[in-house]
Amino acid sequence: MSQLSPMMQQYHEAKEASGDALLLFRMGDFYELFYDDAKDAGRLLGITVTSRDKDKGAKAVPMAGFPHHQLDAYLAKILRCGRRAAVCEQMDAPNGKAAGEPKGIVRREVTRIVSAGTVTDDELLDPQASNYLVAVAYDGQAPKGDARPLVGLAWIDVSTGEFTATGIDERRLADELSRLDAAECLVAEGSDALLPPEASDRSAVTRRPAWSFGVQMAMESLRKHFGTQSLEGFGFDSTMHHDALALSAAGAILGYLHETQKSSLAHVDRLRPFQADSALQIDAATWRSLEVTHTLRDGRRDGALLGVIDRTVTGAGARRLADWLRRPLTSVASISQRQGAVAELVENPSLATTVREELRGVYDLQRLVARATTGRASPRDLASVGRTLGALPRIKAKLAGRQSERLARLEERIDLCADLREQLTAALVDDCPLSPREGGFLREGYSAELDEYRQLMAGGKQWMASYQAKIAAESDIPSIKVGFNKVFGYYLEVTHAHTGKVPADFIRKQTLKNAERYITPELKEYEEKVLSAEDRAFALEYDLFLQLREATAEAGKRLLATAEALAEIDVLASLAELARSRGYCRPEVVEEPVLDIEAGRHPVLDLTEPEGTFVPNGVSCCAAKWEVGSGKSEGAASDLNPPTSDFPLPTSVLLLTGPNMAGKSTYIRQTALITLMAQIGSFVPATRAVVGVADRLFARVGASDDVSRGQSTFMVEMTETARILNTATPRSLVILDEIGRGTSTYDGLSLAWAIVEHLHDVVGCRTLFATHYHELTQLEERLPGVGNLSVAVREHEGRVVFLHQIVPGPADKSYGIHVAQLAGVPRSVNERAEAILADLEQAQSERQPTTIAAKASGGLQMTLFETAEHPLLEEIRALDIDRLAPMDAFERLHAWRQRLLAER
Numbered sequence: 071m072s073q074l075s076p077m078m079q080q081y082h083e084a085k086e087a088s089g090d091a092l093l094l095f096r097m098g099d100f101y102e103l104f105y106d107d108a109k110d111a112g113r114l115l116g117i118t119v120t121s122r123d124k125d126k127g128a129k130a131v132p133m134a135g136f137p138h139h140q141l142d143a144y145l146a147k148i149l150r151c152g153r154r155a156a157v158c159e160q161m162d163a164p165n166g167k168a169a170g171e172p173k174g175i176v177r178r179e180v181t182r183i184v185s186a187g188t189v190t191d192d193e194l195l196d197p198q199a200s201n202y203l204v205a206v207a208y209d210g211q212a213p214k215g216d217a218r219p220l221v222g223l224a225w226i227d228v229s230t231g232e233f234t235a236t237g238i239d240e241r242r243l244a245d246e247l248s249r250l251d252a253a254e255c256l257v258a259e260g261s262d263a264l265l266p267p268e269a270s271d272r273s274a275v276t277r278r279p280a281w282s283f284g285v286q287m288a289m290e291s292l293r294k295h296f297g298t299q300s301l302e303g304f305g306f307d308s309t310m311h312h313d314a315l316a317l318s319a320a321g322a323i324l325g326y327l328h329e330t331q332k333s334s335l336a337h338v339d340r341l342r343p344f345q346a347d348s349a350l351q352i353d354a355a356t357w358r359s360l361e362v363t364h365t366l367r368d369g370r371r372d373g374a375l376l377g378v379i380d381r382t383v384t385g386a387g388a389r390r391l392a393d394w395l396r397r398p399l400t401s402v403a404s405i406s407q408r409q410g411a412v413a414e415l416v417e418n419p420s421l422a423t424t425v426r427e428e429l430r431g432v433y434d435l436q437r438l439v440a441r442a443t444t445g446r447a448s449p450r451d452l453a454s455v456g457r458t459l460g461a462l463p464r465i466k467a468k469l470a471g472r473q474s475e476r477l478a479r480l481e482e483r484i485d486l487c488a489d490l491r492e493q494l495t496a497a498l499v500d501d502c503p504l505s506p507r508e509g510g511f512l513r514e515g516y517s518a519e520l521d522e523y524r525q526l527m528a529g530g531k532q533w534m535a536s537y538q539a540k541i542a543a544e545s546d547i548p549s550i551k552v553g554f555n556k557v558f559g560y561y562l563e564v565t566h567a568h569t570g571k572v573p574a575d576f577i578r579k580q581t582l583k584n585a586e587r588y589i590t591p592e593l594k595e596y597e598e599k600v601l602s603a604e605d606r607a608f609a610l611e612y613d614l615f616l617q618l619r620e621a622t623a624e625a626g627k628r629l630l631a632t633a634e635a636l637a638e639i640d641v642l643a644s645l646a647e648l649a650r651s652r653g654y655c656r657p658e659v660v661e662e663p664v665l666d667i668e669a670g671r672h673p674v675l676d677l678t679e680p681e682g683t684f685v686p687n688g689v690s691c692c693a694a695k696w697e698v699g700s701g702k703s704e705g706a707a708s709d710l711n712p713p714t715s716d717f718p719l720p721t722s723v724l725l726l727t728g729p730n731m732a733g734k735s736t737y738i739r740q741t742a743l744i745t746l747m748a749q750i751g752s753f754v755p756a757t758r759a760v761v762g763v764a765d766r767l768f769a770r771v772g773a774s775d776d777v778s779r780g781q782s783t784f785m786v787e788m789t790e791t792a793r794i795l796n797t798a799t800p801r802s803l804v805i806l807d808e809i810g811r812g813t814s815t816y817d818g819l820s821l822a823w824a825i826v827e828h829l830h831d832v833v834g835c836r837t838l839f840a841t842h843y844h845e846l847t848q849l850e851e852r853l854p855g856v857g858n859l860s861v862a863v864r865e866h867e868g869r870v871v872f873l874h875q876i877v878p879g880p881a882d883k884s885y886g887i888h889v890a891q892l893a894g895v896p897r898s899v900n901e902r903a904e905a906i907l908a909d910l911e912q913a914q915s916e917r918q919p920t921t922i923a924a925k926a927s928g929g930l931q932m933t934l935f936e937t938a939e940h941p942l943l944e945e946i947r948a949l950d951i952d953r954l955a956p957m958d959a960f961e962r963l964h965a966w967r968q969r970l971l972a973e974r
């Protein structure tokens with residue numbers, strides 16, 4: 071260390087404080103990285119690595135850097151590579167050293183550590199998506215072998231201050247993580263191996279010291295941060311195990327933020343408890359396969375449900391809609407409140423249009439307030455707050471006197487913050503700069519003192535002009551000019567041709583090729599005034615800016631409440647716009663677990679298929695068993711009010727058969743998506759719909775390999791199916807697509823069969839099951855709550871025409887070969903396949919397949935796959951073993967084996 075230059079000593083101190091983050095060390099107009107950081111930067115950011123060998127006697131130090139104005143771009147790259155960055159800034163202007171500092175060196179400080187979960191810069195954030203930092207607190211006290219250990223889970227969006235915590239069953243952790251889709255996940259060192267793969271799939275995992283998850287410390291830091299005596303006011307009871315875990319995760323987040331942000335976190339003003347059971351539960355596999363926020367294949371937002379239904383006009387609205395989809399409601403009353411608001415906006419299109427028009431003019435108040443309270447807001451940010459506040463009176467007026475409870479309540483929540491609005495609009499010019507250091511953003515008339523300095527500056531310049539004219543006349547040098555440079559300040563420039571006429575009191579300062587430069591005492595006196603007025607004006611403007619920022623931060627709570635109301639109004643208006651433009655209906659959401667949809671459409675395909683080509687289909691089913699209120703009552707499917715749609719099937723399990731490409735997956739997915747949409751309070755793509763609130767939604771659609779996790783397709787499928795069978799309740803909705811396909815036909819068919827039976831007999835929930843196993847259609851005759859559906863096709867001149875229409879009854883043919891033909895499989899292969907199919911069908915009919923045996927003594931005898939008995943069996947039965955000599959037995963065994971081998 072002692073051999074190092076003072077600046078490199080400074081570097082090492084900063085590096086020590088930054089842990090594994092790449093240290094961006096400000097040197098003049100550049101950010102430099104040294105040592106291993108430089109090598110990493112060379113590799114990750116593609117910048118050239120050079121070396122610095124200015125330190126005498128020391129080895130050359132690898133070094134890489136980039137210009138300071140490219141900081142945001144490089145931060146974005148660093149975060150994308152899953153790394154963190156520590157930004158070390160120069161704290162003084164190069165010539166303004168603090169007393170006692172070594173000569174020639176500026177003070178530097180790590181001002182923030184930027185990680186994927188803590189960014190607040192607009193350039194690094196997606197305006198339409200929340201950016202979550204999560205913490206997972208594992209239970210160190212859980213007894214070994216505890217079947218249901220709890221974990222604490224907390225998440226925060228630092229860019230808005232939204233902070234939530236909960237204690238949940240560990241088995242649900244993966245589901246919650248996959249829904250949150252966090253940018254960064256904190257976990258205690260040593261517990262990281264316990265994290266489910268969903269944590270590291272999309273998030274950067276940051277290991278933290280185990281003590282930072284301590285409950286006592288967490289409670290203390292949370293109390294201190296919120297300035298409260300206890301956390302009960304927020305709805306947490308630390309004596310309850312799950313709440314204590316939730317708090318320890320929240321505490322870990324707060325500790326991390328205090329350590330890395332180094333600025334106020336005043337916008338984080340409350341910690342909300344999350345009641346996992348108050349939302350429709352959607353597991354990770356269902357979330358993925360229903361493509362709610364991202365498509366399965368390429369992770370796009372625009373092909374997913376969210377991308378298609380999102381008509382919001384603000385970033386905060388888009389984030390809120392995603393949030394609603396993440397946590398659909400289960401309370402009929404809350405759902406109908408939202409529906410009421412959507413309905414009012416649908417019925418009053420001009421209201422919806424004007425509100426949306428006004429909302430287009432508002433800025434992201436949540437993120438602006440967060441930047442104001444963390445001391446990062448720019449003059450332009452404050453002007454945006456002012457402009458947003460300017461739009462509020464019109465929005466509030468539009469919403470005044472609304473009928474629906476929800477809209478009326480939202481209108482009340484809009485706080486006009488008139489005082490702040492007046493202050494900001496009076497202060498800030500229309501076109502504000504990004505940096506307060508540039509000055510010139512405060513309006514004339516806002517501060518008398520500032521105006522005075524500005525006049526002096528302008529007046530000074532005026533004086534310079536008249537001084538130039540005066541001197542030119544007095545000295546008879548018409549070409550004399552007043553100029554300015556940083557070294558001499560103001561000067562008078564005279565060309566060599568006229569230097570003879572220069573008055574005696576001119577002091578020569580510089581000789582140029584064509585001219586001489588002079589100063590005069592008069593000029594210097596004025597220069598002093600102008601320059602100090604300029605300095606004072608900048609300083610004062612900056613001070614006034616800080617006051618405005620402070621005033622904005624102080625109004626933070628009111629602004630945030632308003633921002634939340636605006637976000638929700640945007641979502642409701644967006645849902646209304648969607649409903650109106652796509653002809654959706656308001657679903658009747660009821661407690662009873664029924665589903666009765668008339669002419670339902672798939673919300674995504676309805677939009678992406680050519681207009682008018684999507685074929686609507688109805689669905690009708692009801693749970694075989696359910697509990698109403700506290701008293702358990704069990705109803706058979708047929709006890710329910712008879713469904714009224716095209717499909718009068720009082721069934722709980724709908725078995726859907728039909729050719730490939732007919733639209734089976736589409737149909738069962740659309741049913742799940744309509745339910746999901748209904749439970750966020752949206753209207754749905756159907757002409758009429760009754761949707762019984764589901765407590766859990768399960769979708770097992772399409773097989774996907776999970777080779778990265780070392781699991782085969784079949785294993786993944788069975789794990790997920792096991793989960794459905796174990797956790798579905800009578801109120802759940804289950805959709806299954808081709809379960810059992812990944813194994814041998816008999817295994818697969820047997821499993822599919824048993825799964826349907828279990829769902830029908832034991833769980834009794836609403837189930838839609840699409841399958842290629844035609845044998846399953848026999849279940850309709852055997853089980854009262856099973857109904858067959860199929861997709862209609864028409865054969866026309868040897869070709870198959872898919873009608874995409876769902877009709878009652880089983881499918882009669884498979885048409886797989888026709889689909890292969892459509893897909894472009896060579897004609898010869900298709901013809902050969904047709905021939906093989908004909909052979910197989912004939913062979914099967916000769917073997918006289920038996921159908922399912924009747925239920926005997928309550929249990930089902932599965933003889934489904936037995937074909938006509940092999941003659942060997944009869945021979946074995948007829949054998950008198952007691953009289954058989956061992957040698958004889960061996961010979962017979964040998965002969966039978968030979969026969970069997972020959973038959974193969």
Ligand SMILES: Nc1ncnc2c1ncn2[C@@H]1O[C@H](COP(=O)(O)OP(=O)(O)OP(=O)(O)O)[C@@H](O)[C@H]1O
Nearest residue numbers: 683684685686729730731732733734735736737874
């Ligand atoms: N109701 C519909 N109206 C119009 N087109 C539809 C409809 N349903 C499905 N389609 C079209 O048919 C295609 C195939 O649908 P889908 O994947 O649901 O078939 P499938 O029966 O599940 O096929 P497979 O058994 O091969 O998985 C869809 O991509 C869509 O283009």
